[in-house]
Amino acid sequence: DTEVTQTPKHLVMGMTNKKSLKCEQHMGHRAMYWYKQKAKKPPELMFVYSYEKLSINESVPSRFSPECPNSSLLNLHLHALQPEDSALYLCASSQDPRSDLVNEQFFGPGTRLTVL
Amino acid sequence: AQKITQTQPGMFVQEKEAVTLDCTYDTSDQSYGLFWYKQPSSGEMIFLIYQGSYDEQNATEGRYSLNFQKARKSANLVISASQLGDSAMYFCAMREGGTSGSRLTFGEGTQLTVNP
Numbered sequence: 575d576t577e578v579t580q581t582p583k584h585l586v587m588g589m590t591n592k593k594s595l596k597c598e599q600h601m602g603h604r605a606m607y608w609y610k611q612k613a614k615k616p617p618e619l620m621f622v623y624s625y626e627k628l629s630i631n632e633s634v635p636s637r638f639s640p641e642c643p644n645s646s647l648l649n650l651h652l653h654a655l656q657p658e659d660s661a662l663y664l665c666a667s668s669q670d671p672r673s674d675l676v677n678e679q680f681f682g683p684g685t686r687l688t689v690l
Numbered sequence: 691a692q693k694i695t696q697t698q699p700g701m702f703v704q705e706k707e708a709v710t711l712d713c714t715y716d717t718s719d720q721s722y723g724l725f726w727y728k729q730p731s732s733g734e735m736i737f738l739i740y741q742g743s744y745d746e747q748n749a750t751e752g753r754y755s756l757n758f759q760k761a762r763k764s765a766n767l768v769i770s771a772s773q774l775g776d777s778a779m780y781f782c783a784m785r786e787g788g789t790s791g792s793r794l795t796f797g798e799g800t801q802l803t804v805n806p
Contacts, residue, residue, distance in 0.1 A: 616781055617735070618797035662733050664733075665782060666735070677723075678740055679737070680737065683738070
């Protein structure tokens with residue numbers, strides 16, 4: 575299994591809703607990432623988990639809350655979002671953050687989020 | 691200062707011809723990695739090719755090759771025999787640091803259109 579899956583594919587939510595994005599990989603990768611991508615722009619890194627521990631938080635507002643329950647799963651909990659948070663949210667994983675391998679990041683198909 | 695520069699917002703190529711997408715980078719690290727990703731309109735980021743800073747040979751993967759000129763700090767992607775399915779956004783990215791180092795810095799991207 576060489577893919578990263580993300581659910582849901584599309585999500586529409588109001589500013590008072592609480593929702594979660596889910597990401598899963600079964601490649602044995604030990605680093606997992608959340609990115610936010612606006613249209614026609616490059617992905618912006620939000621969070622990195624390395625060996626299930628949060629290693630990078632790019633000063634993301636607290637209305638985004640990541641969680642890594644185990645080495646295969648990564649969640650992004652959303653609460654009280656703003657319309658400007660509407661974007662494509664991409665999850666990625668890479669092999670071993672402690673080694674000197676190529677460690678290319680494998681991306682999921684993304685969740686298109688619309689905040690009304 | 692921008693670390694990855696892609697100077698071509700849009701490129702057009704005829705089917706079956708070759709095309710070069712430009713990428714220059716800026717880093718003071720001796721050890722770094724350069725990546726190219728393809729993003730079709732569906733949204734998924736697809737890893738294409740990797741070049742390590744110590745690799746003496748230019749990387750090749752099928753129809754993709756990377757023209758790595760270290761002294762000029764450039765890592766251009768060459769796509770040979772373009773196909774209609776190559777139409778997509780292409781991102782150049784850099785990972786700095788000796789070991790893994792999880793953070794990728796992306797360029798602004800080049801939108802490639804392959805004409806029949």
